[in-house]
Amino acid sequence: MQSFSYEKAQSVEQATGTTGKFIAGGTTLVDLMKLGVETPTQLVDVTALPLAQVETLPNGGLRIGAMVRNSDLAHHPAVGKDYAVLSEALLSGASPQLRNMATTGGNLLQRTRCPYFRDPSYSNCNKRNPGSGCAAIGGHNRMMAILGTSDACIATHPSDMCVALTALEATIQVEGPKGKRSIAIADFYKLPGTTPNVENALEPGELITYVDLPAPRKASKQVYLKLRDRASYEFALASAAVVAEVSGGHVRAVQIALGGVGTRPWRAHEAEAALTGKPATAAHFRAAAEDALKGAKPSSENGFKVELAKRCIVRAMTMASA
Amino acid sequence: MATQTTPPSQSNVIGRSVARIDGPLKTTGTAQYAADFHFPNMAHAVPVQSTIASGRIEKLDAAAAQSMPGVLLVLHHGNMDKLYRVVPNDFSATTSEARPPFEDRTIYYWGQYVAVVVAETLEQATAAAAAVKVEYSQTPAKLSTNLGDYAGKRPSVSQRGDAEKAFAAAPIKVDQTYVTPAETHNPIEMHATVAAWEGDSVTLYETSQGVVNHRYAMAQVLGIPRENVTVVTRFLGSGFGGKLFPWPHSALAAVASRRLQRPVKLSVNRTMMFSNVGHRPLCEQRFQLGATTDGKLLSLRQDYINHTSLIDDIDEGCGEATTYLYSVPSLTVTRALAQRNVGTPSPMRGPGAVPGLFAMESAMDELAVALNMDPVELRLRNDATKDESNGQPFSSRHLKECIETGAAKFGWKQRTPAVGSMRRDGRVLGWGMAAASWGAYRFPCAATVALEVDGRVTVRCATQDVGTGTYTIFAQVLQEKTGLPFERIGVHLGDTSMPEGPMSGGSWATASVLPAVSSAADSVVKTLLQVANSTAGSPFAGVDPAKLQLTAGRVHQAGEPAETGVPFEKLIAMARLSRISADGNTTAIFEDPKAKGLSLHSFGAQFVEVEWEPQIARLRVSRVVTVIDGGRIINPKAAANQIKGAVVMGVGMGLLEQTVYDPRTGQPINGNMADYLMATCPDTPEIDVTFLDYPDLAMGEYGARGIGEIGLAGVAPAIASAVYHATGVRVRTLPVRIEDLLQSRIREA
Amino acid sequence: MAEKPTLREDQQLLDLEPLGQIGSEASASGGQLTRRTFLSGLGAAGLVASAGPLSAAAAPMGQAEGAAGAHTVLTVNGEQHDLGMLDTRVTLLDALRERLYLTGTKKGCDHGQCGACTVHVDGRRVNSCLTLAVMVSGKEITTIEGLGVPGRLHPMQAAFVEHDGYQCGYCTSGQIMSAVALLKEPVGPSDHDVKEGMAGNICRCGAYPNIVAAFQQVRNHSTMNG
Structure with missing residues (x-):
């Protein structure tokens, strides 16, 4: 870790008036500083700011x-x-x-867990060194994203x-x-x-x-379903957040977001459109899930995430409709 | 979470569940592990690792690092002290890597140490290590994880009958290839060395499963007399085989400390744990089983190959349990090695047998399916009554009882064999089982027991407690022999100044130490009674020592109550002695006439239930019943813990663990504890442990065989078989992953 | 305010090396050991623990030369330690271990992935390896050494001994610190709930069943006692 100066901000104004890097919990930043991925010369501690309510x-x-x-x-x-x-x-x-x-x-x-991003010995990382390439493409990619990727980055x-x-x-x-x-x-x-x-x-x-x-929508049912290899303390292979209003056997309104599969938290608009106003049945859930993953571009090792994400959506919708 | 331990009826301390004597130290942070040692003026060392897997160091520029604040020294190939290799195949002085650090400019694997930076503080050394600039010329690295294209020799490991012919003629056949991945030991305590010189002698505070070997080996590596090396491992944060033999960092710390004439601490970091301190190698095994239509084995052939490093030839020994577990007239086992640009493999819990049994027991399950026979019945039908690899009788074999007991406790007869046929609470259940075995060994050990004038009894032995409860076993023997409470018993381990004890590995520590402690204690009591007889003023002066005995710390006349006697420390004081001490020794099992001509092994049976949610491909191990025939169990509390812990590790082996090397750089790319998955607390199934507790008297007076590895053996194949039973997916390459489970045709529960 | 790290009280109490064979003889001057410091010894029931040869070691303290520093005062187990202008890079874990010689807190991964370094900051369990020491200056820090000592064990420590909630003991400090914190957190009654509450502490020896049993005993016992 390279040396850095430290100060504790007492007000938002004071914090935003500095050129330093903000630190709060440190769970990402200190981790990445130890790895040499983040190399701030000045840290501004924002934990004392009156923003804990x-x-x-x-x-x-x-x-x-x-x-x-x-x-x-x-x-x-x-x-x-x-x-x-x-x-x-x-x-x-x-x-x-x-x-x-x-x-x-x-x-x-929070920054990506891409192992190539997290190791500066790989000079080819477009996140760390813009224009340098992407070591993850062609590397170990089981955990990488399948939605929202580009030729420059597939980090989840x-x-x-x-x-x-x-x-x-x-x-x-x-x-x-x-x-x-x-x-x-x-x-x-x-x-x-x-x-x-x-x-x-x-x-x-x-x-x-x-x-x-936003104000909670009445009668909405909410589910977060996370699928992963081990039972706990692991990042998602696929996850789904569902906020749904289901009544009379029909989906009245629904918002779905996916985790573990996108280069950003992934809003599944296509699935929402396919479900809104439709009967809350397994067949419709599956059809919507197919729509959600239509644009998926898996790498060599993570093709399974396409099917897994679909099943995650179906199960989460089933739970939200129960 | 029922745990049955036997026997409850023993009134003496051997075989009784006792809390570990080191528990208060371990639970208060008082127990000192290698990296906990501090010395005045101590400096911190941080190694620099290669970022390529194959090639040569062309230029190493340490100037920037050298000039950074607090930096004291940068060592590398260009300025390293002369180090030496150990004599090949000298098992009293073994290193993990034959090549001492910085021996040449060649890079053999990703992560290899190319320099080490020493500074006043850890932060300074870490920052400076990142500033060492290394230029390499690269050569093509051998990194393929496919071992199937191996075309070299396959030397024979074991051979009887004509397996090829018998297989060709067999009416029922299984012919499959099984792959177990590279796994990393990952003890939570990272390897560390604190080196401190005094003149020409060095003390190494180590993370060692074998302080005596470490001493001998480091004396050779450093080129100094053995007497000039002391190795101390008071507490060890487990090792699972990874800490059996010294790794290069130990020499780096020793040299840095000698150069600076200051104590130096070098703690390996978690990244290095994946590349520089061993791993269970990738293994590929082809199994061919031939059987009659009623399930009698006719032939067995195992061809295994494992990867090894470019520096060392490490045979995983996957045939370890193959040759004697079942009765089969024709058998062939062959081995092979494939060199790869990876760090040197090292034994990991149950080396050989654990991956070997994954393949063999998976093949047996496939044979059961092919025969439409219950897998339990298949095992029972092929039980061996002697070791067919050498014709020797077993010293004590109760595999059949393990399987039958396990089946009964598990409720196996409720099993319906059809895939996906068992359900509970909206989930599919899968039930699988496997047999297990591990060799029984006993190695030389010396121990000194002393009755002290302060009323305590102490024992000293240069073995170490890897976490299995060795400290407590010593105390149990002393209590058994002297009747003193634990409060008056002192156990001193983990220091090579003391009589030489065994490594903690191969499940042999307990069997190896018991005879030495027992005989030393017997001798010391005998001497005490003679002193009682010969000391002027003793109430027993002139009394025939044969008519005296020591009970609860008091010497008294045989037949009289202990209260009529005299505390032993009074007699020692009367005789003007500081202590009465005696040495005891254990001989190696190979030299013991009682064990001659016997095949010595532990056995076990694993029964596993998995719960499977097909809709989301979520699979968890929910229940394990394990029955162990490990000879007599000295401390059932610690022993049951060992077995349960091994089952937890087995869950990891079955479902989670795999070291993944980047196909281009050879870096263990999941080399951290977030990406290399080990079982967490919520991954723990309900575990039921039973010990059959038959003493194996060929092993010694107490009949203990050792149970460190066997709990892991058989767990992974039982899981894979349960997975097949639940999902219809036969996974022959570990770990079982979600991508495998998604192949199941069962979609609803 | 403690200016220099000294032996912990329990270490001094426990300096009962049998036979008086070897004492704690580290020389603070010149940086060289005058002789071997002590033999390995372990007495029953924790009677004989290591004093460790650290004594009044003049370890690197205060601002490291050439590195940025910030005034840091750590309140650990109720005792204040003024670390002066501490190198800002020092984590709470390394401050405890390498500056204050409170080595009961262990390093297992240094990246928040194992839980061996768990301590309490203002009563909450955190990973000390990802906590910069300077950021907890002035906060109340509790380590394993602050719970109990051999002979005066905290109920959770005693329950771990009784239930054999460890094997090698290396992750144990973190497990116990987590378990003690969990007693005060919202956690359901079942073993399943407890397992999830302990998910952040990896035990490679796999002593999880016994750890859960130890926790349940302490919780149920304290519930019974109101």
């Missing part, structure tokens, strides 16, 4: 402070009651210790929380040198395209302050 918004939605720890958010009564998909997603991620450390804001910025977005937030259509509040702004989560994550180094919509110096959830 969960509060109800006037519109009935929920405002989650960026410094709220994953474990606290998962067990927050309002989240458990109205946003079960978020609670389930959080509790399916990482380990109890890491969830005690990781923050909401930090988790939004690893988060569970962000998948739930995508299904919930969260809005991310940020504050930077130029002021405050809101970013819909759909616009927050960037596809790799030819610039995998650009992962999100944040401008230099901008700090995530809150995540806003």
